[in-house]
Amino acid sequence: EAGVVQSPRYKIIEKKQPVAFWCNPISGHNTLYWYLQNLGQGPELLIRYENEEAVDDSQLPKDRFSAERLKGVDSTLKIQPAELGDSAVYLCASSSGLAGGYETQYFGPGTRLLVL
Amino acid sequence: AQTVTQSQPEMSVQEAETVTLSCTYDTSESDYYLFWYKQPPSRQMILVIRQEAYKQQNATENRFSVNFQKAAKSFSLKISDSQLGDAAMYFCAYGSGGSNYKLTFGKGTLLTVNP
Numbered sequence: 001e002a003g004v005v006q007s008p009r010y011k012i013i014e015k016k017q018p019v020a021f022w023c024n025p026i027s028g029h030n031t032l033y034w035y036l037q038n039l040g041q042g043p044e045l046l047i048r049y050e051n052e053e054a055v056d057d058s059q060l061p062k063d064r065f066s067a068e069r070l071k072g073v074d075s076t077l078k079i080q081p082a083e084l085g086d087s088a089v090y091l092c093a094s095s096s097g098l099a100g101g102y103e104t105q106y107f108g109p110g111t112r113l114l115v116l
Numbered sequence: 117a118q119t120v121t122q123s124q125p126e127m128s129v130q131e132a133e134t135v136t137l138s139c140t141y142d143t144s145e146s147d148y149y150l151f152w153y154k155q156p157p158s159r160q161m162i163l164v165i166r167q168e169a170y171k172q173q174n175a176t177e178n179r180f181s182v183n184f185q186k187a188a189k190s191f192s193l194k195i196s197d198s199q200l201g202d203a204a205m206y207f208c209a210y211g212s213g214g215s216n217y218k219l220t221f222g223k224g225t226l227l228t229v230n231p
Contacts, residue, residue: 040224104166109158110160
């Protein structure tokens, strides 16, 4: 069974440019998460989807970040415009959504973003 | 809000020896889950072990076991017979349940395994 797939693995952009990250969760997983991981820190939740609905986006900086999961499967996280401080690893995770919120989350390999 | 503290930024262990990584957390919830995740240099976060707060029995997975002290809000990870492949960053995570489900991570402990 394929795990969580993310692309690209690495991205280098100049500040003020837009960037997008893609995630495909484990097949059948209804819940999808985007995390931000700064260097030397643990991941922090940006947004959580249950199917196509964003049920927790309280930590998403909405002035420059946006996300979508139109068909309740894969998801895209976008930054526009990117700032130097956005350099980090963006992790996607998924869970089955069948245990009332107590499921284990499975993580993708992440996208490492460097903003110059 | 929940917080997770890993007080050991770095740890080292000799191959085949045992090492314990510490984690404490703060919460007012009674029902929650706790996790240890491993993140090797390739950056793929891998689940090591999980513990349900309502269970008194400590979870074990092969060479990995936890010491869960609910009253003390402590959740340490013991790695027995350490192997070179165990070298990684280890994150302790607290899982809130129900409709507010989210994981709160500690800052991690970098484990080095010496041959």
